[in-house]
Amino acid sequence: MRKQTIHILAIESSCDDTSAAVLSDKRVLSNIISTQDVHEKYGGVVPELASRSHQKNIVPVANAAIEQAGLSKNNLDAVAYTVGPGLPGSLIVGSAFAKSISMALDVPLIEVNHMEAHILAHFIEDAHPTAPVFPFLCLTVSGGHSQIVLVKDYNKFEVVGQTLDDAAGEAFDKIAKLIGLSYPGGPLIDKHAAKGNAERFSFSKPKVDSFNYSFSGLKTGVLYFLRDSLKENPAFIKENFDDICASVQKTIIEILINKLEKAARHFGILQIAVAGGVSANSSLRAALKERETSLHWKTFVPPIEYCTDNAAMIGITAYFKYIHKEFSDLNSVPKARLYL
Ligand code: KG4
Ligand code: ZN
Numbered sequence: 001m002r003k004q005t006i007h008i009l010a011i012e013s014s015c016d017d018t019s020a021a022v023l024s025d026k027r028v029l030s031n032i033i034s035t036q037d038v039h040e041k042y043g044g045v046v047p048e049l050a051s052r053s054h055q056k057n058i059v060p061v062a063n064a065a066i067e068q069a070g071l072s073k074n075n076l077d078a079v080a081y082t083v084g085p086g087l088p089g090s091l092i093v094g095s096a097f098a099k100s101i102s103m104a105l106d107v108p109l110i111e112v113n114h115m116e117a118h119i120l121a122h123f124i125e126d127a128h129p130t131a132p133v134f135p136f137l138c139l140t141v142s143g144g145h146s147q148i149v150l151v152k153d154y155n156k157f158e159v160v161g162q163t164l165d166d167a168a169g170e171a172f173d174k175i176a177k178l179i180g181l182s183y184p185g186g187p188l189i190d191k192h193a194a195k196g197n198a199e200r201f202s203f204s205k206p207k208v209d210s211f212n213y214s215f216s217g218l219k220t221g222v223l224y225f226l227r228d229s230l231k232e233n234p235a236f237i238k239e240n241f242d243d244i245c246a247s248v249q250k251t252i253i254e255i256l257i258n259k260l261e262k263a264a265r266h267f268g269i270l271q272i273a274v275a276g277g278v279s280a281n282s283s284l285r286a287a288l289k290e291r292e293t294s295l296h297w298k299t300f301v302p303p304i305e306y307c308t309d310n311a312a313m314i315g316i317t318a319y320f321k322y323i324h325k326e327f328s329d330l331n332s333v334p335k336a337r338l339y340l
Helices: 037-042 047-068 088-105 114-123 168-178 186-193 216-232 241-267 282-294 312-323
Strands: 007-012 017-024 027-035 078-084 109-113 136-141 146-153 156-162 271-275 298-300
Touching (some): 007 047, 007 088, 007 312, 017 047, 017 312, 027 047, 027 312, 037 047, 047 088, 078 312, 109 312, 114 136, 114 312, 136 241, 156 241, 168 186, 168 216, 186 241, 186 282, 241 282, 271 282, 282 298
Parallel strands (some): 007 078, 136 271, 271 298
Antiparallel strands (some): 017 027, 146 156
């Protein structure tokens, strides 16, 4: 018989956030996230700098998570880490650290798929008053991924649609860069969009079959639009900044929501969840809320700290693996490409 409460130390280091969390079953005791700002001036994540920063941050971040949880290392029952997908040099840091802890404390090691974790964040105890009910659809939208997943159980995922090129967050970030915003540009576009007129400019939407997405055409469309407008008025971006942000944001969110609606109709599902960094977007949140009335959706949007990259989501996924004794051994290696 297993002991009453499971304490898991979880590590996330797939991209540019070093995060450690401690969970007591499905409850988050601590969730420390150290965001690397070294990438800001480069307009995107620089892999070599990311792995160096993880190396520097991982021990203090993990110590802080254990301390904030009010536990000692000896109270831990398992250690979990993000096995992929992600940047190889970043994943390796989390993997090496988690293996050392597993060996030193003689506790099981649990591998977690980052994309599963974004979805299972919905089952963290304080994420919602009630968790989604299977089967539900989850729109996972981040800087690296855009997919619609049919979630049938804690370990049964079917990707029904995904981006054929750029991810939604990548589109936000790349377009933000075109208008001179720093990385990551998504939250900044969101902030400026709140003051702008979303109807001011229109951009064409991609024609992609089934439930798939494409965002690279929009990025090119915005690039040409800005180039032409700047020829006529060199101050065009500056003078129309908020309206450009609002119009771009409206287009990206409409693209995301249209396919989500199509999938919801096709599968006859009304339980709709979102995950990943872009789910912090205020216009996406408003569009989902609106469909609670117009389409009778029950929508699930986790608190922002569980939407962007964080170790609590790795911890909750590891909890479900722990109770099914899905452990790894020290031969576990990170996988830059990993699918659901
Ligand atoms: O999930 P996440 O933290 O990391 C990845 O796994 O990629 O997502 C980061 C992405 C970035 O592209 C960022 O610009 C975007 O999420 N993002 C947003 C907002 N907050 C974060 N995009 C639009 N609006 C936001 N409020
Ligand atoms: Zn992510």
